[in-house]
Amino acid sequence: MRPLTDIQLYDFLKENNDSIIKDMTNVQISHEGRSMDVSKEIPIITTKTITSRLLDSSHFFESHLNEWLAVVKSNLYLNFSVSYLADLLTNYRQIYSLYIEQFILSQETSIKPELACHWLRVINEGFDRLFSLFIDQMDKAKNTQLSKQQNLINEISTTVIPLIGNIGILPLTGQMDANRFEFILSAVPRQCISLDVNRLFIDMSGVPLMDAFIAEQLSKLTKMLSMLGISVTISGMKPEVALYTVQSGIDLSQFSTASTLKQALRNSGISLTAI
Template sequence: MKRIDLELYEYLVSKFPEITEVWLAMRRVEEGSIYSLTASEKMEQKLREQNRLTILTITSSLLEDPKLFEKNKKEWAEVVALSRVNSNTPIEDVLEALSNVRLTYWRFLKGFYVTNEERITIKDYVRWSETINSAFDQIYVDFAETYNKFMSTKLTAQQTLINELSSPVIKLTPTIGVMPLIGDMDDVRARVMLQSIPEKCLETDIIHLFIDLSGVSVIDTLVAQQIFRLTQVLSLLGTKCTITGIRPEIAHASTELGLDFTTIETFSSLQQAFSKEFKVIAN
């Protein structure tokens, strides 16, 4: 490593606090943004810490140790991307903030050049330019990939929760429950239901589950098949199923698939099913 390169590295490390303060001063008032000039002191401190991590990562690219830069880059991307996903910060806002970091960083590098101009060759400056610009380009890519990974995981978890909440098991008695299905039923929702409902019934000691389809607006053959599989799984677990609200189109779809619902008690309405069930219990 050339002596002048080491001097630049040490100079930039000594300027970390100043670089961060100059970058923070570039903020403007943006309602709802973590980068807003009016952000809380706690958020400003977090930005200060993460900015230091950013410039540390970029500066490490000047050392003749590619593995160190890769390690820093990966750690930086994980920390910053997760923080931005959790704060619901749009990726374009982050990229704009990184561009400001880049501008700030170059101001200090140029300051070093001006102070030591007589000792710095054009080749030195070009080498630094290529190294640092490449480092910034790489962290942009790593951030975008990591941000998308975390965002995808978050959206998947949210969708799973929505699907589970859309298939609630409501206890009517200590052992009887009803699962009213409302809205469109697609294959994804049906598969989530197949995975979660048996577990819910076991956890809550449900031995008789009423599955009400009267509120379902659209159902296809795949969904009908999943519902049939659900009744089979519950039967194996000792839970009796009663299906209510089956409309003609659902019955036709089931018939076309060869699904035999004749072994399952069905009613045209939930009220009709309850009338029979609770009459039996009363007797």
């Protein structure tokens, strides 16, 4: 059970709630070289949430946290940076400190320093929770956005190009990881079927590294395509990559390979003049 003085401070802050909101509303934070106006919803829900930290039950504060996040997301989520919100909450925190100071000075009896520190700690912990919650949501949103962008990159960079007849080329570039290969294993067979490809040349001249994982994933891909009646030739492996595979004991004997895409096409009897 918290001491009664917490409730007295709570009552004081509630009595001055309109003044606190007004002071918060007047806060001007410069964002990207320009001053931004904040919706009055944010000061209102912020005071409601922070002041509830002084109540005996944490239920009120926890329930208000979700309300606060919903309001902030709708107002700032897509428009302002994390640093902007940090500056905003810093100003709000200072305003609360001033009102706590007013409350202390208004008391007829002196208040022990440890009690004043206790109040400031409670309020500061509340603001810390607000900022931490917002950062967590921003991280989730950022990861979701990065995932969407990566999927788009995978889709763009993993395209089977029809050549002539039933022949297709799959140029691979950049770093190859588990997520990308998951997309390749899913998309390439479907693309080959859609394009009626029965002979696929996978060109790896743009892949800087060949390791056991990549070899294993290529093996999975060739087996999947073979089951669909599609033969595969891998070309374009760089000399340093080839040397690494030999030194690492990676077995590529299961693949039909060629040093370059041009050589692979020639070996298959495909006339370059017809391309």
